[in-house]
Amino acid sequence: MEAAGTAMYPLHRCKTIYLVRHAQGIHNVEGEKDPSAYMSPTLFDAQLTPLGWKQVDGLREHVKKCGLAKKG
Structure with a gap:
């Protein structure tokens, strides 16, 4: 088990x-x-079904709002 704050690779x-x-x-x-x-x-x-496309649109908006789309 690793000690707190240590990792095998640098972040x-x-x-x-x-x-x-x-x-x-x-x-x-x-x-x-x-x-x-x-x-x-x-x-x-x-x-995808029509519901599936709505789910995709909802996830796309969530990714934009939470900032994941800007992380790289």
Whole structure:
């Protein structure tokens, strides 16, 4: 266990990675009706639903407002 305030690498040499779950896709809607739909090749690269696009827009606004978009 590392002591408080120490790290293996200096912070200026580290990157922060933010993981975000995808928005609702057609496969989510179909999978709720029939779980076997998740295995359908036609849903392999499913498009977003209208709700999914609203979720994307909401996340975009959140990232802008909290300043993550400006960090680099």
